[in-house]
Amino acid sequence: MSMKKKLGLGIATAALGISLVGGGTFAYFSDTAETTSTFAAGTLDLSANPTTxxxxxxxxxxxWMTRSFELKNNGSLDIAKVLLETSYEVTDAKGDNAGEDFGKHIRVNFLWNEDKAFLGPWSPDDIVFNTTLADLQSMSPDAVANEVFVPILEERGGLKSGDSDKLYVQFQFVENDQDQNKFQGDSLKLKWTFEGKQGSGQAK
Known part of the structure; x- marks a missing residue:
């Protein structure tokens, strides 16, 4: 056998030996374990009764007209705030309003939310906040919060899962001691939209 062939055979044999030694170096016992995780989102489900x-x-x-209605959280998550959005349409029966908004003459008195107080009983005539329908359009108040007179003893707002609040509101056609004949026969169609908002995230 020529020297060249012997040299080549020796190199190949050495390479094979190294690979076997190397392969043996990384042999080890092993085992595996698997885990599974589930992320299920909660629900916000706000209802109003009556709807009219x-x-x-x-x-x-x-x-003036005093009415009551109930907001209920039927979802699995607590609602931190219930924001109220207001819109309305006015029908000018005689076409003589000259741009004056009928909604500026309808005052809304938000009355005390008894479900948010630990002391009482409170009178449903206690006005928490009042404004006109016209001004209310540019606001988004928390519909279930009270003014805080005794912070430690009052739940400021929100609806816990499964809870409900009975709310009282008073509408008043304000007498302003001026000529309001232009509003005779007029009508106003009011739409209130209640939007439940979740609270801040927390460790689970």
Whole structure:
């Protein structure tokens, strides 16, 4: 056998030996374990009852109407805030309003939320906040929160899962001691949208 062939055979044999030694170096016992995880999102489910809070006719300046309704959290998550959005449409019966908004003459009195107080009983005539429908359009108040008189003893807002709040609201056609004849026969269609908001995230 020529020297060249012997040299080649020796190199190949050495390489094979190294690979076997190397392969043996990384042999080890092993085992595996598997885990599974589930992420299930909760739900926000806010309902209002009745869905028609007020339906009146033949009102005149000075009249007021007090109504109650219930907001309930039917979901699995707590609701931190219930924001109220307001919109309305006015029908000008005689076309003589000259751009004056009927909604500026309807005052809304938000009355005390008894479900948010540990002391009481409170009178449903206690007004927490009042404004006109016209001004309410640019606001998004928390519909279930009270003014905080005794912070330690009051739940400021929100609806826990499964809870409900009975709310009282008063509408008043304000008598302003001026000529309001232009509103005779007019009507106003009000839409309130309640939006439940979740609270901040927390460790689970």
């Amino acid at each position: 809070i007020i339906d009146v006719n033949k009102i005149k300046p000075g009249d």
